[in-house]
Every structure is written in structure tokens, then in C-alpha cells.
Amino acid sequence: MERCAIVGSGLAGFTAYVTLRAGGLAQGEIAVFGTDEDPAAAWRRRAASIRQPRMRSESDGHCYAASFPGLAVREAVRRRSPLPLLWTAIDRYNPTVDDFLGHVKELRAETGWDESFRHARIGAIRPADDGFDVGRHGCFRHVLLAPGHPGLAVPEELGADPRVVHAYEPHEYAGRVVVVGAGMAAAHEWLNALAAGAEVVSVRRREPARRPLNVPRPMFTRRGLTAYHRTGNKERAELLRSWLAPSYPPGRRWDVPLEQAAREGRFSVAERLNGADRVICATGFRRGFRHDPLLSRLVDENGLDTHDRWIVLDENCAVPSLTDAARTLSLAGVPAQWAFPAADTLAGAKYAARRFLRAVRACPTR
Amino acid sequence: MSYTLRGRIESRLLGALVALVGAAVLGVALDRWWPLVLAGLMVGVGLLLDAAVYHRLLPYQPAWVAVPLGAVELGAVMGLAIALDVDAPVRPAVALFVGTWLVAQLLVHAGFPLLRPTYGEDGGELGRLGTAVTACCAAFLAFAGGIAWGTRPPTVHLGAGFHRGPIVLDHAQTLDGDGKAVIQGTVRITADHVILRDVTILAGENGVEVENAEHVLLDHVRVRGASADGIHVRQAQVSIRDCDIREPRGPNVEGIDISFAMDRPPSTVDGCTVEGVQDGIVTHTTNVHVEDNVVRGTTGTGIAVTEMSMGSVDDNRVEDAVGIGIFCTDYSECAIERNTVIGMRPELGSSGTMRAGFGIVVHYGAKAEVGENILAGNGRRIGTFSNAFVRTIRD
Numbered sequence: 001m002e003r004c005a006i007v008g009s010g011l012a013g014f015t016a017y018v019t020l021r022a023g024g025l026a027q028g029e030i031a032v033f034g035t036d037e038d039p040a041a042a043w044r045r046r047a048a049s050i051r052q053p054r055m056r057s058e059s060d061g062h063c064y065a066a067s068f069p070g071l072a073v074r075e076a077v078r079r080r081s082p083l084p085l086l087w088t089a090i091d092r093y094n095p096t097v098d099d100f101l102g103h104v105k106e107l108r109a110e111t112g113w114d115e116s117f118r119h120a121r122i123g124a125i126r127p128a129d130d131g132f133d134v135g136r137h138g139c140f141r142h143v144l145l146a147p148g149h150p151g152l153a154v155p156e157e158l159g160a161d162p163r164v165v166h167a168y169e170p171h172e173y174a175g176r177v178v179v180v181g182a183g184m185a186a187a188h189e190w191l192n193a194l195a196a197g198a199e200v201v202s203v204r205r206r207e208p209a210r211r212p213l214n215v216p217r218p219m220f221t222r223r224g225l226t227a228y229h230r231t232g233n234k235e236r237a238e239l240l241r242s243w244l245a246p247s248y249p250p251g252r253r254w255d256v257p258l259e260q261a262a263r264e265g266r267f268s269v270a271e272r273l274n275g276a277d278r279v280i281c282a283t284g285f286r287r288g289f290r291h292d293p294l295l296s297r298l299v300d301e302n303g304l305d306t307h308d309r310w311i312v313l314d315e316n317c318a319v320p321s322l323t324d325a326a327r328t329l330s331l332a333g334v335p336a337q338w339a340f341p342a343a344d345t346l347a348g349a350k351y352a353a354r355r356f357l358r359a360v361r362a363c364p365t366r
Numbered sequence: 367m368s369y370t371l372r373g374r375i376e377s378r379l380l381g382a383l384v385a386l387v388g389a390a391v392l393g394v395a396l397d398r399w400w401p402l403v404l405a406g407l408m409v410g411v412g413l414l415l416d417a418a419v420y421h422r423l424l425p426y427q428p429a430w431v432a433v434p435l436g437a438v439e440l441g442a443v444m445g446l447a448i449a450l451d452v453d454a455p456v457r458p459a460v461a462l463f464v465g466t467w468l469v470a471q472l473l474v475h476a477g478f479p480l481l482r483p484t485y486g487e488d489g490g491e492l493g494r495l496g497t498a499v500t501a502c503c504a505a506f507l508a509f510a511g512g513i514a515w516g517t518r519p520p521t522v523h524l525g526a527g528f529h530r531g532p533i534v535l536d537h538a539q540t541l542d543g544d545g546k547a548v549i550q551g552t553v554r555i556t557a558d559h560v561i562l563r564d565v566t567i568l569a570g571e572n573g574v575e576v577e578n579a580e581h582v583l584l585d586h587v588r589v590r591g592a593s594a595d596g597i598h599v600r601q602a603q604v605s606i607r608d609c610d611i612r613e614p615r616g617p618n619v620e621g622i623d624i625s626f627a628m629d630r631p632p633s634t635v636d637g638c639t640v641e642g643v644q645d646g647i648v649t650h651t652t653n654v655h656v657e658d659n660v661v662r663g664t665t666g667t668g669i670a671v672t673e674m675s676m677g678s679v680d681d682n683r684v685e686d687a688v689g690i691g692i693f694c695t696d697y698s699e700c701a702i703e704r705n706t707v708i709g710m711r712p713e714l715g716s717s718g719t720m721r722a723g724f725g726i727v728v729h730y731g732a733k734a735e736v737g738e739n740i741l742a743g744n745g746r747r748i749g750t751f752s753n754a755f756v757r758t759i760r761d
Contacts, residue, residue: 022483060486067486068479089429217426218368222489224425226370347487354484 004360005134007122007294008146009034010042012333012349014104015063016144018111019353022065023361027112033120033134039113040104042148046168047097050188050282054094056213056249059084061095061346063107071095071103091212124297130365131327141365144356145298146332149344150291153283155180158273167282173198174277178270182208183246186282187254193280194261201276202269209247215342219243228341229315233307236338240310243341246284285334295335313339316355328359367474368426373490374416377478380492380499381470382409386506389462397558398581400454402510404447404462409503411442429475436467453583453605519559524549531570535560545586555582555602562587572598573611580630584609591615596643597622603630612641617665619643625650628674635659646684649675662686667693668707671700671732680704689713689721691744695729695754702726703737703759710744722746728754735759 004020006013009032020030036042055061059070069077072088075095087093108114118137126133131141152166158180165171167185173196179189182204193200218224231239248254261267273279288309289295295311298304304319305312313331314320317339322329330336332352336343340351369377382405389405415438424431440463447454478485482492492499519538524547531551535541538557543549543565550568555576566588567573573589573596576582580603588610589596596611596619597604604624611621621640624633625648632653639660640646646661648670654677661668661684668684670693671677678701684691691707694700707725720727723745728734730752737759741747750756 019483066480066483068476091428221368221370221487222373222491223368223370351487354487 003140004030004142004144005132005137005140006030006032006144006146007034007125007134008144008148008333009036009039009117010146010148010333011039011063011104011346012146012148012344012352013144014039014108014113015346015349016146016332016353016356017113017116018063018107019065019350020357020360021111023357025357025360027116030116031134031137031140032113032117033122033137034117035119035121037114037117037119039108040101044101045170049168049170050185051192052097052188054096055100056094056184057346058091058213059088059093059095062100062103063346063349064103065350071099074103075099122294124294124301125329127302127322127327127329132322132329141326141363142328142330142356142360144328144330144332144352145294145335146349146352147292147294147335149285149334150288150295151286152281153286154281155283158279158281161279163277164279164281167280171278171280172196175199176276176278177201178203178273178276178279179282180204180273180279181246181282181284182206182248183282183284184248185284186246187248189280189282190267191254191257194257194266198278199266200261200268201274202267203271203273204246204269205271206245209245210250211247212249213342214247214345215243219341220347225315225340229339233312237308237310240337240341244287244337289335292335295331307338310338311335315339316359317343317352318355318359323359326363326365328356328363330356330359332356367429367486368489369421369424370489370491371417371421372496373488373492374421375413376492376496376499377474377490378412378416378470379409379503380478380496381466381473382412383499383503383506384469384473385409385462385466386503386510388466390506390510392462398453399514400452400459401462402514403452404443404454404459405466406507406510407443407446407450407452408439408463408466409507411439411446415439415442432467432471432474440464440467519561524565531567535562541565555579558582561585566590569593569596569615572596574598576600576602576604578602579604583607592619594618595620595623596640597624599624599627599633601626601630602633603627604633606633606635607637609635609638609640611638611643614643617644620645620648621661621664622647623650624648624652624654625673627652632677640664645670646687648672649677651675653677655680657681659683660685665689665713667691668710669693670695671698672696674698675700677701678703682706683708685709687711689716689723690727691725691741693727693729694732694734695727697731698733700728700732700734702734702739704739706740706742707744708740708742710746712745720749720751722749724749727751728756730754733757 059072060067072084072093075084128139131139132143158164173193177193177198178201180203289311317330317336319329334344336352340348342348385405389401392401521540524543526546528548531549533553535555536557538559540561542563545564548566551570553574559581561583563585569592571594573592576599582604584606586608590613593615621643628651634655636657642663644666646664646668650673652675656679659682664687667690673696675698681704683706686709688711691710710723712723713721725741725744727749733755735757
């Protein structure tokens with residue numbers, strides 16, 4: 001009997017599915033609801049749009065349930081070379097996008113994902129006596145919501161401009177390109193446009209932070225999270241805003257082409273748009289639960305506690321007022337940032353999934 | 367990995383538990399305490415650095431940092447082992463440390479993440495397993511410490527002044543002269559795990575006799591007036607450190623003679639000064655390492671490895687002597703490296719060609735590897751006689 005539902009068939013949902021299966025749940029115990037059978041479809045489109053060759057994540061940026069063996073070890077074995085291990089020892093290993101997608105494909109086949117997948121757009125989740133009603137698909141005692149990012153963000157003033165395209169949509173480069181934003185996608189677009197021979201203007205409101213991963217490394221472990229979980233709502237929201245500001249990794253791979261282009265007069269920074277032929281909005285995603293109809297309805301119908309643009313969650317990513325010993329409603333992916341600042345990464349997806357698994361295992365009715 | 371303090375400590379202790387068990391096995395196999403003492407030092411140093419240094423300085427620790435941190439810990443552990451006079455041979459001790467370090471790295475990067483999928487997220491904490499491991503380590507160390515304390519040999523301190531010999535040491539103990547005790551007559555050792563330390567012996571026939579014993583340490587022993595051997599070892603394994611032998615009574619005295627111990631672990635002679643005897647340091651049918659000694663004024667041979675002995679003669683200084691500086695003979699196998707042999711003179715009136723003041727002689731079927739020795743001011747440099755074989759390395 002299916003007792004667990006995963007709503008959302010992207011990478012966060014897929015990671016949760018793999019974790020549950022590795023944790024002992026049978027394929028028949030889990031139902032996955034989503035709009036695309038391929039868990040990497042949305043991510044692949046975005047990575048292809050910004051022509052991303054390598055992941056920002058490192059060796060453990062994968063969907064396997066255990067962090068070992070990571071992608072570096074697997075590549076070292078496959079290539080019969082110690083180099084990936086050496087690179088990962090000095091934190092310079094970033095798997096290729098192709099390798100990452102390959103491992104998703106392999107895991108998808110191994111875990112029976114396709115058999116658990118149901119093509120359905122879930123419009124509402126409602127608490128019931130013995131769990132949660134998932135639309136017309138029945139009642140599930142444990143539900144993990146992994147709805148993904150709620151659409152692409154384009155500055156209002158540019159919405160109607162025909163020159164504008166979002167970085168995460170397929171596009172080509174004109175002779176003069178303006179890139180709005182200063183995060184990972186923007187950094188890729190600067191290099192791509194320069195490589196295509198364009199003159200690039202970076203329009204940004206602030207200087208991007210330079211760090212290897214989305215948030216400072218201690219925030220991926222209990223070392224940083226313990227203090228983070230002790231913060232009050234206001235302080236936590238401020239922390240999240242500062243960490244979620246645009247950033248991209250340090251390193252010569254990024255700096256050398258930009259410095260050379262700047263010397264040649266082909267790269268410059270500006271505060272506002274000018275008359276470029278092409279404007280690329282590398283401005284990420286819309287932020288906040290209000291942009292997601294499912295989450296917005298869930299909050300309104302159940303009076304969930306929220307702060308600013310976040311739903312207030314327990315440390316284990318569960319929705320406090322709808323979770324007890326016999327049922328669980330958890331969030332994964334970007335809506336779980338209240339519990340785990342880097343929730344929209346693979347590490348974050350695993351963080352949510354492992355705690356969801358723990359709740360399922362601890363459930364007295366299982 | 368961004369460790370929590372608890373995570374660091376639990377990860378270290380689980381790795382250390384493997385080391386402690388390994389050290390216990392090694393200790394039992396060798397019948398020695400040093401592996402356990404060393405493992406205890408490793409745990410102690412590691413925990414101290416975890417709590418006082420690493421946790422504060424390293425909010426995030428890349429994998430490569432384990433290498434310099436390991437080197438720092440190795441230096442600290444070995445330094446402490448020397449300071450605390452732990453009787454640990456250097457190479458096995460380093461090997462134990464490195465092996466333990468490698469096991470710990472394997473556990474941290476592969477074992478623990480497999481055992482506990484949330485290991486990384488938890489900052490290295492191991493949950494209930496960590497608590498159990500901490501308790502096990504504490505119990506293990508307390509148990510081993512209790513046994514060590516309960517079974518430690520007694521220490522007898524000799525008072526300053528003269529003590530009439532002979533003295534027979536026939537059970538495990540430490541006899542410490544504290545630098546001021548003088549024994550008139552021979553000290554005879556017939557038991558394992560005896561330490562004779564910091565005494566002066568006005569010898570009878572022999573200064574010290576060691577027979578049928580192992581793990582015997584002669585530390586800072588001074589022998590004067592021996593008429594046969596300064597230190598006389600038969601069918602035994604000894605570590606002789608920083609001894610001083612001189613002023614023999616008679617022309618045929620040997621400074622140190624270690625013989626007929628091929629079935630015993632290697633003996634060592636390290637840091638000794640032997641002066642004015644016929645033969646300085648002599649071995650017969652024994653595994654031996656002779657290192658960092660000074661031998662001067664001998665009339666026969668400075669250092670002799672004979673009668674199918676196997677051993678190394680390294681970093682010694684033989685000077686102002688007659689006959690042969692370093693002698694490897696009678697089917698022995700010797701490694702003779704980095705020694706300084708100077709001022710060897712021919713034996714007057716001797717017709718033997720070997721006695722022509724050679725720095726090094728290899729003789730009668732012996733095999734020697736010879737390298738990086740300084741041979742100066744001698745009658746001859748290196749001699750090979752009677753089907754002996756010399757292989758020169760790095761000269």
C-alpha cells in the first residue's frame with residue numbers, strides 16, 4: 001500500500017525517492033506526482049540554456065542516498081585515474097553536467113522511479129484524519145512537497161521588452177549583450193557571450209559574493225545549522241537574504257576571461273540598461289511561497305505560520321502544525337530554506353529527504 | 367567537512383578504537399607496552415588539538431588539510447614519546463601512527479558516510495554509536511592503564527655511594543643509580559624487562575652480564591676496570607644506550623660483546639663511548655644495530671660483526687686505533703654506512719695483511735654494503751679478504 005507521496009518530480013523529489021528506497025521503503029509504498037517523468041528535465045533545460053559545463057556542487061553533489069562513493073570516486077574508478085580524488089581533496093572537483101545527468105539516468109532506472117511516477121499536477125494538499133488528501137489521488141499518511149522553483153524572475157520594468165530573454169530559456173548572443181544579475185547564471189552568461197564574440201555589459205545592483213558553494217560551507221552541517229536553528233524569525237530571514245544574494249565561485253576560470261575582456265574593452269559593469277541588442281536576465285527565480293499556487297493555498301487554508309516570504313518549518317523541514325507522530329508533511333527543495341539555507345541544492349534535498357525518511361520510519365502505524 | 371566539536375571527537379575516537387585494538391594486538395605479540403602507550407599518546411594529543419586548536423581554527427576542513435595536521439600530530443606524539451622515555455623504536459612507532467592515520471582517513475571519507483548517511487550533515491557526529499565508542503575508548507584506556515599500573519616492574523633506587531656486588535637481577539625491575547651509585551663487582555641480569563640505569567660499575571671480570579633475557583635496557587651505564595668484557599651479553603636481546611666503557615684491566619678486554627643471540631630480536635648499541643680496550647664492540651652470531659657510537663684507542667678492532675651475524679653499523683666514529691676500524695667477517699652480512707673512521711694505524715710487528723690499519727675490512731665469506739663512510743688518515747681504506755664481497759652504495 002502506498003503510504004508516502006512525493007509531490008514534485010524534479011531533482012529534490014527524485015533525491016527524496018532514492019533516499020526512501022535506500023532507507024527500506026518498497027517501490028510500491030511510494031507515489032510520486034509530477035508533470036515530467038524525467039527528474040532532470042527542468043534542470044537540464046536550464047543548464048543547457050546557460051551552457052553550463054560543470055556543476056557548482058562537488059563530489060557529493062549527487063542523488064545517491066549515501067555520500068560515499070561520491071562522483072569523484074566514481075570518475076576515478078571509471079577513468080582509472082587518481083586525479084579526481086586529488087582534485088576533490090583540495091576542493092577543486094566539480095563534476096561535469098554530463099556526468100551528473102548520467103548518474104541521474106542510471107539511478108532512475110535502478111530505483112524504479114518510473115513505476116512510482118504518476119503524471120499529475122497537484123493543485124491542493126489537504127489534511128485528513130489519517131494523513132493528507134492529495135487531490136483525487138487518495139490519502140497518504142506522509143507527504144513530501146518538492147514543488148521546485150515557482151517560475152523565472154524577470155524585473156517588472158523589462159517584462160515587455162522584446163530584447164529581453166531569461167538566462168534559463170534558450171537564447172543566442174547578439175553583438176552587444178547586457179546581462180542583468182550577478183550570480184552563477186550571470187557568470188556563465190558573461191563567459192558564454194564573450195566566447196561568442198559579443199561585447200558584454202554586466203548590469204548589477206551589488207557586487208556578487210565569491211564562494212565555492214551557494215552558502216558558506218559550515219551551513220551544510222550541524223556546525224553552522226545549530227546556531228542557525230536557534231535564531232529568531234527576523235534574524236533568520238536576514239541571514240537567508242544575505243546568503244541567498246547572488247554569488248559565484250572564486251577562481252581563475254572565471255576571472256581570467258573577464259579581466260582579459262575588460263582590458264580589451266569588451267566587458268564592463270554598469271548600473272542600468274543601455275541600448276544593447278540583447279538583454280539576458282540572469283535574475284534567477286521568483287522567490288517566496290506566494291508565487292507557488294500549491295504552497296500559497298496550503299498556507300491560506302491551514303493558517304500556517306510564515307515569515308516574510310518563507311513558510312516557517314521545523315528543523316527537520318516538517319510543517320509543524322500539520323505534522324505529528326502519525327503523519328508528516330514536509331517540504332523539500334527551495335521552500336525548505338527556513339530549515340536548511342541551501343535547500344535548493346542536492347545537499348539540501350538530501351537533508352529534507354533523510355528527515356522525512358526518519359519520520360516515516362518512526363511512524364507507529366507503519 | 368565542517369566538524370562540530372563533538373563530531374571531531376567521536377570521529378577521532380572511533381578511528382582510535384581501531385588503533386587501540388591494533389596496538390593491543392601488537393603489544394601482546396611483541397610482549398611490549400610501547401604500542402599501547404603510543405596509541406594512548408596519539409589519542410590524547412589528538413583530542414587536545416581537536417578541542418584547543420582545530421575546532422577554533424577550522425570551521426571548515428578540506429580533505430587535504432588532514433595531511434599537515436597528521437604531520438603535526440606525528441611530530442607531537444613522537445616528541446612526547448621521547449620526552450616521556452617511551453621505549454618505542456622509531457620506525458615501527460611511525461608505522462603505527464601512519465597506519466592509524468590512514469585507517470582514520472578511510473573511515474572518515476568512506477566508512478562513516480556508508481555506515482551513517484547523515485555523517486557529513488551531522489558534522490562528524492555518530493549519534494549513539496559515538497557515545498558508545500567514547501565509552502569504549504575510555505574503558506579500554508582505563509583497563510589498559512590499570513593493567514600497566516598493576517603489573518609495572520618495581521623500581522629500585524640505589525643510594526649514592528658504593529654498593530658491593532655482584533648484584534643479580536633475576537626478575538623484571540628497574541635498578542636506577544640516579545647517577546651517583548657505584549657498584550663494585552658484576553651486575554648479572556637473567557630476567558626479561560630489566561632496566562639498569564645511570565650507574566657506574568667498577569667491574570670484576572665483566573661489568574654487566576646479560577644471559578637468556580629479552581627487553582633488557584642498559585641506559586647510561588658506565589663500566590670501569592673490566593678484565594674480560596665491559597658488557598657481556600649471551601643468548602639475550604638488549605638495548606644499550608649511552609654507555610661509557612673505559613679503563614680496562616688488562617690487554618684483552620672487549621668493550622661490548624653480544625653473542626649467540628640469532629634466535630632473539632635484534633639488539634641495539636646506541637650512543638656509547640668505548641675507549642682503550644682491545645675490541646670495542648663485538649658481535650658473534652647475532653642480529654644487531656650499532657649506531658652513533660664512539661670507539662677510540664682500540665688495539666684489535668673498533669667494531670666487529672662476526673660469525674654469521676647480521677647487522678647495521680651506521681653513523682659511528684672509530685678513531686686513533688690500531689689494526690682494523692670496522693670488521694665484518696665470517697659469513698656475516700653487514701650494512702656499513704655513514705661512519706667516520708680516522709687515524710687507524712698498522713699493528714706493529716704483525717705480519718697479517720689485515721692488520722695494516724684498514725678503515726674497513728670485509729673478510730671470510732662476509733657480505734657488506736658500504737656507503738657514505740668517511741675514511742681518512744688510515745693506513746689503508748677498505749680491504750676485502752678470503753671470498754668476502756663488498757657492494758659500494760652511494761659513495
